[in-house]
Amino acid sequence: MKKILLLSFVACIAIAPAVKAQDNTLTKKEIKQGWKLLFDGTDLKGWHSWHKDAAAANWTVKDGQIQYDREHDRDGDDLLTDGVYENYELQLQWRITKGGNSGIIFDVQEDPKYSATYQTGAEMQVLDNIDADDNKKQNHLAGCLYDMIGDATVSKPVPVGEWNQVKLIQNKGQLTFWLNGIKTVDVKIGSPEWDAAIASSKFKDKYFVDFMKIQKGHIAVQKHPGSSGWKNIKIREIKD
Template identity: 80%
Template sequence: MKKILLGFAACLVLSTAVKAQDNTLTKKEIKQGWKLLFDGTDLKGWHSFNRDTVAANWIVKDGQIQYNRERDRAGDDLVTDGVYENYELQLQWRITPGGNSGIIFDVQEGPKYHATYQTGAEMQVLDNVGADDNKKQNHLAGCLYDMMGDATVSHPVEPGGWNQVRLIQNKGHLQFYLNGTKTVDVQIGSPEWDKALASSKFKDPFFAEFMKVQKGHIAVQKHPGASGWKNIKIREIKD
C-alpha cells in the first residue's frame, strides 16, 4: 500500500509539473528566438478586430483563451497587436462538440475591412464529425480553408482534447501541420495556389485584397461553439 501511495504521489507531482509548463518557454526555446503570444494570465498583446480593446466574449480561464459568444455577440475575432511576416507559429486548440473556429493570418485592419478573413487566409479549426461545416473536404480541421486539404491529412482529436498546430509562413511559402501531420504545403502565387483560389469563395470581389500582403496580424476566430487556446508562441524567421 505504501508503495502504491508513493507511486500515486509521484504521478501527481509529475502531472502538476507538466501542467505548470503551459504557456511558458524553455531556455532552449528562448535561445532559438521563440516568444510567447499568451502568458496564460491575461490578454495583453491582443485586441478584438478593428477595436482598441478586447471584447467581453474573449476571456482567460484555466490558463486558456476561451471564447463565449453569450458575453458579447457583437465582439469580433481576437487579433494580435503585433504584425508578423516570416515566422513559425505554434499553439494548441480544443473545441466543444460541433464547434468551429479558425486561425487566420496576414490580417489587415482598417475602416474598409469588415472581417479578418477578408484579407487573411485560415487554417481551419473544426469538429470534423459534429460541425455543420464539414461537408467539403477542404473545410476540415487543419486545411487551408476553402482552398486546400482533405480527410487524408485532417486528423483532429475528439472534441475536448488538445490539438497541436504548426503554421509556417516564409517568403510566401505556407506549411501547415496538425498533430504532426503536414496538411498544407503551397507557395502563394504559384499555379497550384492560383487554381485553388479561383475555385474558392475568395474569388468574390469582397475578397479583392485576400492575401495580397503576406504580412499582418494573426487572429483566432469567434464562431459558434466554444473554443480554447493555449501555448501560443511564435518564432520569427530572419533569413
C-alpha cells in the same frame, strides 16, 4: 553490486516519464532559439478585438487558456494579435466544443475599409469534423487551408475536448501547416497550385479582391459557433 546498482539507476531514468513542460511558458532553449510567447496564461495583453483597442467580452482567460465565450457572442468579434508578422513559425494548441467551428487567420489587414479578418487573411481551419455544420467540403476540415487546400486524408483532429497541436509556417510566401504532427498544407502563394485553389474557392469573388495580397499582418483567432480554447501560443520570427 555497484555495477548492478548503477544499471538499475540508469534503467529507472530510462523508464521515468518525461516531465511535462508548464503551459504558456518557454524553455531556455526556446528563448535562445528566438521564440516569444503571444499568451502568458493570465491575461489578454498583446491582443485586441477586431477594430477595437482591447479584447471584447466574448474573449476571456480562464484556467490558463484563452476562451471564446459564445454566451457573449454579440459583444465582440475575432481576437487579433497587437503585433504584425511576416515570416515566422507559429505554434499553439486549440480545442473545440461539440459541433464547434473556429479558425486561425493570418496576414490580416486591420484597415477600416475591411469588414472582416478573412477578407484579407487566409485561414487554417479549426473544426469538430464530426458534428460541425461546416464539415461537408473536404477543404473545410480541421487543419486545412480553408476553402482552398486539404482533405480528410490529412485532417486528423483529436476527439472533441482534447488539445490539438498546430504548427504553421509562413516564409517568403511558402505556407506549411501541420495538425497533430501531420502535414496538411504545403503551397507557395502565387504558384499555379495557389491560383487554381483561389479560382475554385469563394476568394475569387470581388469582396476578396485584397485577399492575401500582403504576406504580413495580424494573426487572429475566430469567433464562430461553439466555444473554443487556446493555449501555448508562441511565435518565432524567421530572419534569414
